[in-house]
Amino acid sequence: MTLGRKEPYGSLDEERLRSLEEALPGALPADYRAFLVEFNGGEVTTDDNFDEVPGGTWVRHLLGLHLGPKHLQLDVTRSTTADLIPNRFLVIGSDDGGNLFGLDLDGPEATADRWFRIRA
Numbered sequence: 001m002t003l004g005r006k007e008p009y010g011s012l013d014e015e016r017l018r019s020l021e022e023a024l025p026g027a028l029p030a031d032y033r034a035f036l037v038e039f040n041g042g043e044v045t046t047d048d049n050f051d052e053v054p055g056g057t058w059v060r061h062l063l064g065l066h067l068g069p070k071h072l073q074l075d076v077t078r079s080t081t082a083d084l085i086p087n088r089f090l091v092i093g094s095d096d097g098g099n100l101f102g103l104d105l106d107g108p109e110a111t112a113d114r115w116f117r118i119r120a
Helices: 014-023 030-039 074-080
Strands: 042-045 089-094 100-104 115-118
Touching (some): 014 030
């Protein structure tokens, strides 16, 4: 995966990260948490090394905890989708068509390779 640039909307807000983590049913996967700390979201550029998601779409935007556009903010998206998506799932990205992608945080073995997809 190639990101267009690091911290596109500013550095990670540690207080927002703590607040998000307290609200989650389980811990953030260590690899995803490290991604947030280092990159804080971003735009995925087309890359032959990035696997296409089944169904013919690409993850385009990865959410972060920043002051950029609200639809790209992790905690804002979690709040606005709370009535639609069970608490055990965390939306972490979207494609250009509005499909959402995220992580299943249920159980002690939650890792960043436990993805889900919700079609727009």
